[in-house]
Amino acid sequence: MKATMNEVKEYILGLIKWLIVSLILGVVCGVVGSAFHHAVDIVTEIRTEYMWIMLFLPLGGLIICAMYSMFKSSGDLSTNRVIEAAKGKEAVPFVMAPLIFVSTVITHLLGGSAGREGAALQLGGSFGNKIAEILKIKKEHIKYVVMAGMSGVFSALFGTPLTAAFFSMEVMVVGSMSYKGIIPCVLTAFVGSMVSEFFGCSGVYYDNVLPCELSFGNIIIVAVVALACALTGMLFCTTIHKTEHLSDKYIPNKYIRGAAGGVVIILLSLIFRTTDYNGAGMNIIDAAISGEARYEAFLIKIIFTAITIASGFKGGEIVPTFFIGSTLGCSLGLIFGFDPSFCASLGFVALFCSVTNCPVASLILSVEVFGGHNIILYAIACAISFCMSGRCSLYSKQEFSEKRYI
Template sequence: MLFDTSLRRLTTQLRFRFLLRWGIIGIVVGSLSGSASAVFLLLLKWAKTTRESNHWLLFLLPLGGFLVALSYSLWGKSVNKGNNLIVEQVQKPSAVISLLMAPLVLIGTIITHVFGGSAGREGTAIQMGSSIADQLNFVVKFSDEERKILLMCGMAAGFSSLFGTPLAGAVFALEVVFVGKLLYEGLIPVLLSAYIAYFVCDFWPVEHTHYTIGFIPELSFINLCWIALAAIVFGVTSRVFSSVLFWLSMQFKKYISSFLLRPVIGGVLVVLLIFLFGFKYSGLGLDTIVASFSIEQGFEVFAAKIAVTVLTLSAGFKGGEVTPLFFIGATLGSALSFVIPLPIGLLAGVGFVAVFSGATNSPVACTLMGLELFTPGSFGFSLPLYLVLGCFVSYYSSGHTGIYSSQIITRSKYGFSGKRKGKRLSELMK
């Protein structure tokens, strides 16, 4: 029955009028979102260079947090929920998302990075892509079902152009809205938007980071067992990250009633942590991620990144969680090479996508992302199977938690409990 329904939806999408209309929309959304991501990547590069040349800027992080909070209190109250707002709009469309979401999250994220906060970038790209796409509602009449597809096109375009992973970006948009369900109805328009955004972004003078795994061992039962064991660790780590981030955000709201003061106090604490742990925990940490594929990292590295990141984001700074999750997964995988007899590059690579999978509940997209990002020394069936196993075991090991608390569970991960069905993750994480 499910296959028949999905097939009918796909057949509908192959009709000429549907393809023509959404082809035009996909080109527009992809072009605008790809260009927005390119500008964002250029600004991130500037922020990184500026921060690393001027460590004293870290002392201005509390002031930067205040300015971000002030801008949202003045102009962005309706969009402060960020990615969770977009997820909710795809689930049940209501008011058109304000275009102010794009410049507010862009400026807020650059402030976070230039002053040394530990945050990501995917949230910014997804919010820019979705808010830009949603403005087409003022030009073209969309039904609620069509608006869901439109928003997913924006999500996919932002994600794919930011990371250089069009296939993963498209599937991520279809997979991330619900836990246990892929939204096939938007497949073709979302794929088109993702690839257009990817190619448009590539016209700009930006570079996407790719990672070399190196040696990949042959498939064997014992190697699969080691990957599964590592993936359980990755899934538990995802659960810890998501749960602590959610809990600490609640504590900030509970004990610091002023929206403007939260990032100021949080910023002071982040500055102290960075002085304690080191400046490499500021920003995205891409250099450390790349190094993790060839240089063994200590277990304290991923733990420190968790601490600095959850404090930065729970205090109200802007950015995203995904690149810090890449950092956490890659460095944890690298550290596990001390105790698991597998190549460091393979463990870092599986950790990179598996922690992301557990935290976002999107194992299919994360598997595809690994295939798009990683450059293996020898390619065959081994790498895809290791990635599939790592992402899905991590997904099941992370429980009903996640960084997107507005996700709705359509099917329990464990199959034996119907009590969780229809609930948001936020209800289960309290």
Template sequence: MDHFKQTVRHDAVRVRQYIISFFKWSLIAVVTGGIGGALGAGFRWAITYVTDIRTANPWLCYLLPAGGVIIAFLYRVTKLSGHADTNLIINSVRSEDKVPITLAPVIFLSTVITHLFGGSAGREGAALQLGGCIGSFIGRVVRLNEKDMPIALMCGMSGLFSALFGTPLTATVFAMEVISVGIIYYSAFLPCIVAALTAFGVTNLFGLSPTKYVLEDIPQLNIVNILTVAVIGIAAAVLSIIFCFTLEKTHQYAVRFFRNEYLRTAVGGTAIALLTLLIGTRYNGIGGEVIAEAITQGKALPYDFILKMVFTVITIGFGYKGGEIIPTFFIGAAMGATIAPLLGLSGSFGAAVGLIALFCAVVNCPIASVILSIELFGSNGLIFFAVALCVSYMLSGYYSLYSGQKIMYSKRRARYINKQAK
């Protein structure tokens, strides 16, 4: 009888702990997602606003070196130079280190400056860093312990990612999957999805709708088309290795030869300004129009993906801020639209497959990539997307946009390796 009472008492304690945790994390996630949604809406508006200004005044691209000096000054004066990027957030989830709150306004302003003056960058780098700052700040306010702080960081990341991309399920899984390849932090599932959905709802209140495309040229499901799509996956894997390798090496050489941050950003900005003078403004900024054209019309110049890669590598490598994922969308979509017609597929469908396959290859997040394909393009053709991204995932090796990412399990066999991404 005493044993039965002890068992009942023990079970009651456990049930109470689960209920408390459920409400605790739901509340934290709603607050985090609400703040993240409002901040994300403001950030999306700011990027759109400065992009419209730059589009109306293309000469602003020639002032990018001056913008780089301002960015370097912001990071120098806030003592964030050299180590405040997305890798800081990823490492903080594993190490339980604190994320400086000053990073939030600095990355916000720096990304806006980069886009105002025509740097080739995205916005998700800022989203992950802003989200990490919000999660860390709220975690400190409510006095979370060191074991709970990583969940708060992932909660913030998913909220901001959802707010900027309008893909709450992708944001949820991406935040849990991107930290350590081969391990998904399931304890963060509830907080991340609540934060992502809350942020998504807040952006909808501001009138910001998610990006979605309707694919009409989906091929028949047969072995020939599956093998053809696998070829696009192979191309994406090769392209991802080239992109990640050149991005990392460009940054290393830029730091080595131009130790002064002001000089480094000025040199990189000058290079982009000269390329813009020679080529035009097609590869400055996010390049959303080119992505949309590739997906909806199947049109892309055969060298689009190469030049966008060059512009992005210089921009990010020399210290400008923003992110690499939207440029990855551009590169993957342009590559897919270019090679798909050569393989007997429509350029539009090839662009969609190339976008997803390259995204998967550079972030090593296959589950998030599958969900992204559904949220962007619907469930039709899902098998083709899955084939392309699983091929690109395996063949891309251990390269990543984020050197802070850990490869916990081998891509070739069920073996624990705990290896730093390249």
């Protein structure tokens, strides 16, 4: 009995500890995420109004390269470093936070094709690691604080706290959810979301996707869209990694690579006579969810994003993933004569699942962004996309605990 009471006492004290840590970290992540959210929005508005500013993209590439070269002794400063830290294998240097903040803002200001959720993971991981040091968290528990930081800034930026929490627990090792971090991840995500809402950051939610009947014919359509997303996800991941490899091989000088990549993005924008593929492209995602998309948009976005990331620009690939998935889904809906808005939402969720290998987080994402009325169809899409996309991943440090094909 005494042993049982001691265990209960230990659990209560542990819960109180994580409540305090999560509250502190959630507030910090919410403030940082809000500042980052507004900064990206502001520079996007500036670029949209003064499109000539994109001519400075090569200069932006040089500046970002110079910034990261100053801290090359810190080792790998990417999302892969954060994933390793969340496994307990690495520490996240705090310098990663200001670097990714400033470099992502520069990328969006000058028209690089990148997202912001990858930056959110790096910001959250950096602040999580730093707060763990300040609060003198046990070494074996630091990884949970890093995970919580990832979920906090992700949630603050996107307004999807449950998705953020489960994504942070699921992304490290495919097939092995790190449930020990559930309390700090969930609490930090919700606090971060509330803080960002307080500072005027609106989450992503679409109410124009109508309920779809659960019929055999509709399930076939869902399966086709999901399979297309699995294949496109493999194409996207492969293109990203191959472009990075070829850029490193043939343009070893990072400064030349950054400037050259900026020039190529400018030329492509002139060739296609549009700025639809510059920046994150949230306006194109909105249009796709409303049932409007160009058939070739998803392929062009893959090209723009691969060149941007390979050239050293920052921001991440998650929002481009939403762009690619929603435009692909919408296009398939238009081709099949099926509801393009619903198909766009399927693509949004299924492609995210394909490239991140996080089916649980993807299903939760579908509910938080589109509502729960089509949850069974989204579940089918996530299952097919997850199983059929092989071992492709945006993150090279992501591990696989088992094979995925049926």
